[in-house]
Amino acid sequence: MLIKLIILILMAAFFLFEVYKHLLSARQRKLSLPRNVRDIYDDQKYQTWSAYSTETNRVDLTERGVQFALTFLLLLFNVHARLSGILPQGMWANSILLVVADMLIAVPIGVYFAWVQQMRVEEKYGFNRSTKKTFITDQIKQVIIGLVLMTSILCLYILFYEMLGLWGFILLFAALAVIITLITTFSMQLSKLFNKYEPLPEGELRSRLEALFEKHGYTLRHIYVMDASKRTSKVNAYCTGLGKNKEISLYDNLVANYTPDEITAVFAHELAHFHFRDTMMLNLANMLTFLPMIALLLVMSVVPAFCQAFGFTGMHYGMVYILMGHLMQAVLIPVRAPVMAHMRACEYRADAFAVQNGYGEALVSALKRLCKDNLADLNPHPLIVTLEHSHPTLSQRIAAVSALMAEK
Numbered sequence: 001m002l003i004k005l006i007i008l009i010l011m012a013a014f015f016l017f018e019v020y021k022h023l024l025s026a027r028q029r030k031l032s033l034p035r036n037v038r039d040i041y042d043d044q045k046y047q048t049w050s051a052y053s054t055e056t057n058r059v060d061l062t063e064r065g066v067q068f069a070l071t072f073l074l075l076l077f078n079v080h081a082r083l084s085g086i087l088p089q090g091m092w093a094n095s096i097l098l099v100v101a102d103m104l105i106a107v108p109i110g111v112y113f114a115w116v117q118q119m120r121v122e123e124k125y126g127f128n129r130s131t132k133k134t135f136i137t138d139q140i141k142q143v144i145i146g147l148v149l150m151t152s153i154l155c156l157y158i159l160f161y162e163m164l165g166l167w168g169f170i171l172l173f174a175a176l177a178v179i180i181t182l183i184t185t186f187s188m189q190l191s192k193l194f195n196k197y198e199p200l201p202e203g204e205l206r207s208r209l210e211a212l213f214e215k216h217g218y219t220l221r222h223i224y225v226m227d228a229s230k231r232t233s234k235v236n237a238y239c240t241g242l243g244k245n246k247e248i249s250l251y252d253n254l255v256a257n258y259t260p261d262e263i264t265a266v267f268a269h270e271l272a273h274f275h276f277r278d279t280m281m282l283n284l285a286n287m288l289t290f291l292p293m294i295a296l297l298l299v300m301s302v303v304p305a306f307c308q309a310f311g312f313t314g315m316h317y318g319m320v321y322i323l324m325g326h327l328m329q330a331v332l333i334p335v336r337a338p339v340m341a342h343m344r345a346c347e348y349r350a351d352a353f354a355v356q357n358g359y360g361e362a363l364v365s366a367l368k369r370l371c372k373d374n375l376a377d378l379n380p381h382p383l384i385v386t387l388e389h390s391h392p393t394l395s396q397r398i399a400a401v402s403a404l405m406a407e408k
């Protein structure tokens with residue numbers, strides 16, 4: 001009983017912390033903005049931003065509340081053990097079906113709130129370009145990818161632990177490292193399931209981008225324009241590829257509305273991430289987050305009391321895996337904070353690289369426009385930045401870039 005109590009209290013504490021963060025953000029929105037970002041939104045736009053983030057936060061918090069209540073009740077009333085009793089009894093089938101059932105129970109809630117966010121909130125503020133059909137096919141693809149990924153990891157866990165006992169966890173860690181590397185390497189191919197990619201036509205932008213990459217010894221294999229405007233009016237761009245061969249993808253919204261100078265400034269920043277091997281370090285940091293996951297699986301596999309606390313007669317692979325999933329978010333908070341601090345340091349260095357390449361002013365101008373077009377939070381609460389933000393705030397970045405340009 002004690003184990004059950006501790007797990008439920010931990011989950012409740014995590015949820016209350018989420019509520020607390022939402023309250024902090026709500027209070028932060030009432031404060032005046034830092035001086036160097038006041039020119040980004042005029043009064044009317046700032047009101048729009050404030051209303052947009054209030055609504056987005058409300059949807060997010062409501063969804064978390066509903067998901068939390070559901071999970072809490074399922075665990076409190078040992079529903080998983082009852083469900084496991086009805087499902088086919090083989091070890092493999094029972095574990096896999098229990099995990100799939102646990103995921104599917106939450107799917108309607110996730111889809112409903114994604115719908116509210118995309119089709120009501122984003123729609124209301126003019127971001128949404130997604131049709132009902134695109135939205136539904138996206139959701140179905142996401143659920144299938146999620147199910148395949150989660151059940152594959154579950155199968156590896158069962159297989160390795162059955163074969164090798166405790167040593168199996170080292171193999172599991174290695175397998176997860178390979179999976180995450182494959183996903184990041186082939187993220188473009190994955191994204192092609194959702195979007196169309198066209199090559200960027202010849203012209204000023206193309207030659208500038210090529211010149212920038214060649215100057216630092218990289219070759220651009222492909223420059224793609226992605227049809228993001230089918231779903232959103234927001235803008236983004238990214239750079240992928242191993243070694244010296246790079247691929248660039250630009251949202252069509254970016255190509256249509258930003259100057260070649262601004263776009264090249266953004267890519268000078270992205271190139272710096274490769275140049276300083278930030279991307280590789282990020283992959284390593286992501287792998288570190290698997291350690292608490294492995295530790296949770298290990299402890300709960302060895303101590304059957306964890307599953308017994310929720311109505312099972314002994315250790316049950318599916319239940320261990322489900323509990324791990326629910327505990328991960330809380331366990332990850334202290335693991336993520338130092339990773340985020342490192343990532344913010346990388347962002348400053350990448351901005352500095354753009355300044356050194358002569359794109360300081362264009363970068364500031366691009367960052368301001370990106371923030372404005374994405375209705376970004378100009379003044380997030382410092383605690384939330386410390387714990388969760390991979391990027392410094394816009395105000396911090398502009399201050400750093402301005403300081404570097406003043407030095408020159």
Ligand SMILES: [Zn+2]
Nearest residue numbers: 269273347350
């Ligand atoms: Zn960056």
